[in-house]
Amino acid sequence: MRSFTTIVLAGSRPGPDPLTAGTGLSSKALLPIAGIPMLAYVLRSLAASPRVGRIIVMAQDVDALASNPAIAAAAEVEWRVSHGSIADGIHGLLADTDGPLLVTSADNVLLTSAIVEQFVAATIECDLAIGMVERERVRAAGHSTKRTWLAFRGGKWSGANLFWLGGRQVDSFVSFWSAVEQDRKKGLRIIGAFGPGLLLGAVLRLMDIHTFARRAGQRFGLDARIVSLDAPEACIDADKPADLPVIETILAARQAAASA
Numbered sequence: 001m002r003s004f005t006t007i008v009l010a011g012s013r014p015g016p017d018p019l020t021a022g023t024g025l026s027s028k029a030l031l032p033i034a035g036i037p038m039l040a041y042v043l044r045s046l047a048a049s050p051r052v053g054r055i056i057v058m059a060q061d062v063d064a065l066a067s068n069p070a071i072a073a074a075a076e077v078e079w080r081v082s083h084g085s086i087a088d089g090i091h092g093l094l095a096d097t098d099g100p101l102l103v104t105s106a107d108n109v110l111l112t113s114a115i116v117e118q119f120v121a122a123t124i125e126c127d128l129a130i131g132m133v134e135r136e137r138v139r140a141a142g143h144s145t146k147r148t149w150l151a152f153r154g155g156k157w158s159g160a161n162l163f164w165l166g167g168r169q170v171d172s173f174v175s176f177w178s179a180v181e182q183d184r185k186k187g188l189r190i191i192g193a194f195g196p197g198l199l200l201g202a203v204l205r206l207m208d209i210h211t212f213a214r215r216a217g218q219r220f221g222l223d224a225r226i227v228s229l230d231a232p233e234a235c236i237d238a239d240k241p242a243d244l245p246v247i248e249t250i251l252a253a254r255q256a257a258a259s260a
Contacts, residue, residue: 003053004120005097006046007090010039010059010106011082018240026064029071029106031238034248038238039065039106040074041251047075048113051120052102058082058089059106087178094168103163107238109247115162115234119227123164127222128173131162132209133235134228141232145246152209157226158235166222173220 010029019028029039039057046052055077057065062079065071082089093101102120104111115131123129135149135156149156165174207215209226217224229235233250236243 003051004100004102005054005056005093006052006102006104007093008039008042008046008055008057008077008104008106009086010057010065011086012060019238019244026061027059028238029059029065030068033109033238033244034251037068037070038109040068040070041109042104042106042111043071043074043077045111045113045116046104049116049120051116054078056080056093057106058086085178087174090165090174091171094165094171094174100167101165103165105161105237108161109238110231110233110236110250111162112231115160115229115231118229118231119160119162119164122227123166123225125223126164126225127166128170128217128220128224129164129227130213130224131160131227131229131234132157133160133232137230137232138235143232143236143246143250145236145243147235150209152207152212154208157209160229160234161237162227162229162234164227170220170222173217173222173224176220 010027012027017028019031023031025031030037032038033041043055043057046055055075056079057077058080059065060082062081066079080089080093090101090103102116119129119131135147135158138145138147138158147158149158213224213226236246236250238244238247
């Protein structure tokens with residue numbers, strides 16, 4: 001079974017972070033959830049996946065992360081200092097890495113090896129893929145969480161912080177995404193950035209999300225797809241204080257199930 005290099009984005013965005021305000025922490029990735037730094041959860045899940053080979057963590061302050069005992073024990077990783085934008089770092093890694101990249105983030109606390117396996121199995125033959133969860137799955141699971149939902153024919157979707165970059169051919173898309181990512185919480189702006197035709201198709205519910213992804217990818221000469229993930233919690237990340245009790249409840253339920 002072929003393994004792939006995985007990038008974990010663990011840097012800080014400009015401006016104050018509501019999760020670290022008053023904590024004295026230099027990075028959100030160090031924030032403890034149920035007593036464990038959030039980055040450690042992500043690294044453990046990646047290390048447990050046979051699909052994952054190298055794990056590279058990108059952050060502005062790697063020393064603070066690498067020196068944390070729980071993070072150091074979670075997985076063997078390579079540390080990369082992020083001097084510029086996320087896009088700059090990914091461009092460099094695409095150039096240096098022999099093969100595709102799996103990209104996730106330090107706040108993807110509920111990631112599991114099973115989620116990774118499902119995602120990667122559906123992405124092998126494409127240039128670009130994004131993991132997402134349909135809202136009815138989240139509702140059916142009873143998770144009380146506020147997410148950003150993108151509405152298309154047949155359902156509303158939220159991202160799972162999982163991206164497949166098939167190689168250097170996605171460079172132009174990475175640059176594009178870097179320019180629009182600041183609007184990631186504004187669904188219509190994100191959709192509209194791909195052009196008025198795709199925006200109209202989404203607003204009028206003329207296309208489902210898979211058709212949108214295919215047509216959006218064609219703008220960049222890419223085979224792009226959405227991977228619909230089975231785990232409803234895959235779209236719940238540690239983005240704001242209200243997310244933390246939801247995440248802790250899910251982690252406790254997993255622990256109870258594992259101990260039963």
